[in-house]
Amino acid sequence: MSISDFSIVQTTIGRFHHFHLARQLERFNLLSAIFTGYPLSKLRDETGIPIEKIHSFPWVQMPYMARGRIKLDRWNWLNREWAWQAHQTLDLYVSKHVKEFTTLIALSGSGLVSGLKAQRLGGYYICDRGSSHIRYQDEILREEHTRWNVPYKGIDPRVIDKEEAEYESANYITVPSEFVRQSFIEQRVSPDKVRKISYGARLDRFHPISKPKPDEFRILFVGSVSFRKGFLDLLQAFNDFKHPNKKLVVIGSVSSNIIPFIEKYSIDQVTFIGKIPNKELPRYYSESHVFVLPSIEEGLAMVMGEALACGCPVIATENAGVSDLLQDGREGFIVPIRQPQAITDKLQLLSDCPDLREKLSKNALKRVKQLGGWDCYGDQWFKFLQTF
Template sequence: MGHLERIFTSLPWWKAEKESREQNIPRERISCNFLGQGIRHVGNKLPFYNDKIDSKLSVLQTKLFSKWVANILPQCDAYIGISGSGLHAGRVAKSRGAAYIMDRGSSHIRYANAILQEEYLRWKILRFPINPWLIENEESEIEEANLITVPSHFVEKTFLDQGVNPLKMRVVPYGISLEEFYPVDNPPTDCFRLVFVGQFSLRKGVPYLLEAFRAFKHPNKQLIVVGSVDEKISSLIKALVDNTVHFIGIVTRAEVKKYLSTAHALVLPSIEEGLALVQAQAMACGCPIIATPNTGSETLFKHEREGLIVEAQNSKALTAAFTRLADEPNLRNRMSIACLERAKEIGGWKVYAEEIVKVCREANKVSLMELI
């Protein structure tokens, strides 16, 4: 749209080159600082590396990256800082009369930390909590930012529940790459197939999904898991799966399209995230969705029109949803048609970009008024 001045990233230069080509972004507009991320990446392969060490290094990486951006930030009208990495540059931008927008892709950091800690305790799995400094840093960003962008009303609610000024909040849902995602096949007629796409982890509500699927009575059922599996829950998974659950691993976006097109429903029982992209991708493939509100689903689609929205951390509700869609093929077909229509309404990423530009202009006016 002609507004981009610079992107600052912790990607290594060779990945930045790849993104530059794929996203049609001039390479000279991408500045990379891979130092902190690189140290953590290498450290993760060492036998003595643990969550405590990584927590300390994540603080160091955040400080170094934030100050690096601040030191080389060019003149601009608006600066968008991804949560956790934007504080110093945001202050520099504001001192020049520019706007500072904080962008958070998932729920408020305190909410996320608390609900994940509760979940790990429930399943008796060790988790090192988010470093307190990182929480305080993000809360300083919330205070400093002119406006805050989030992808769903679920995320907005977690901010409001933490006492954030509602006048600062702007909900801007993500788009869909309609050129990449569209129906390429049909679901099988000889079985009922569910697909999960994403990291198979506690954050994604995996135990509830597996409990629900095990309780789901169907003569020929399949659960296809596309994505990586969190090693911390491998023993928990083993106790809950049988030969009706198939682990595919990480695949290309083109293959994701195939799995979404050939599933009777996408199931996403997350307990915490912002707005799972795979939901819109599923709709673009005509695949109905079973999801919790904590996926941002209520911002994307309506219950019983494009899919079913069920309570988080509730295996019985998931089983009931599986049974309903399996028993009501006409409902599934109506949902599939509604999904395709809704995907067109959401539009591609250009719609998202246009909304972000509107927020930038609005934030710029707020920043100038604060200076006056």
């Protein structure tokens, strides 16, 4: 089949990396439509995609996103059912609009019905998974909650069953990192079915705009403050790290179940900023000496690429997908999960050796140029689609 014959429909419950993918598909004149649970009012800054190709089905997802503001997020059973219905209704909605030969690229959890419909019409179904295999994810998060003696309800069994059915049904599964690819292989998914296409970074937005202050050592964390992100390991590492003027800046929402644990630590030198617009992040990356992400599990955290693009060295775990972005000891450091002492050691090394930190910063900028931005991500997708 010629690539010119492709008509591609995307499905994504939220934004994630899928609107970057949509822009790239549009660049190659391949995008037919992108369906999302996001309301159009929140997509006004998504340039590069013709508005007529963006189809919003926000009726379940939008109130789910707003449940905290209307005080409906305190019941776990409601959150679980709401999330399930948001994905299910979007999947059914898209399936009704798939009426001819197409290739459907659907974020996992929202593509089973529509993907099978595309296949029945002679097309292809690609399941795009942004995190580790869902069963692997459920198991490792259960381990982490047990580690901290925190109740864990687990991922909705309906979601696990649906995602595994998607993995089985899809022609291909696309993943962003080697860590995620290996999690699928461990779960006995054929390696030939799993294709790795790593994310890019917005190089037009993320670049150095200032420098860290020489009279302090600033550490940055960006992400949800949660057990999944390994935040308590960072907090322990920060407490053990010795520096006369150390600071930890935390950007992101704080999960309620981790707050009692945070309160056990000394946090006088920790600043919790909360969520901020993405466009404000370059200043924080540029003013930080190091970015730390000790995640227990995820796909490929885009914040790491953003930090590198601003010349900020990265300390992260393999389970954050970091090995697809940097080489250990060259642009930053790769540390094992659940080992705060390893983070402390790297922080101490960077603070004691400012020349090394500067070298890693320069290497980070070079590395990002080698990796390329989202255009490189699009080029990988185009190359992959040509193999059909």
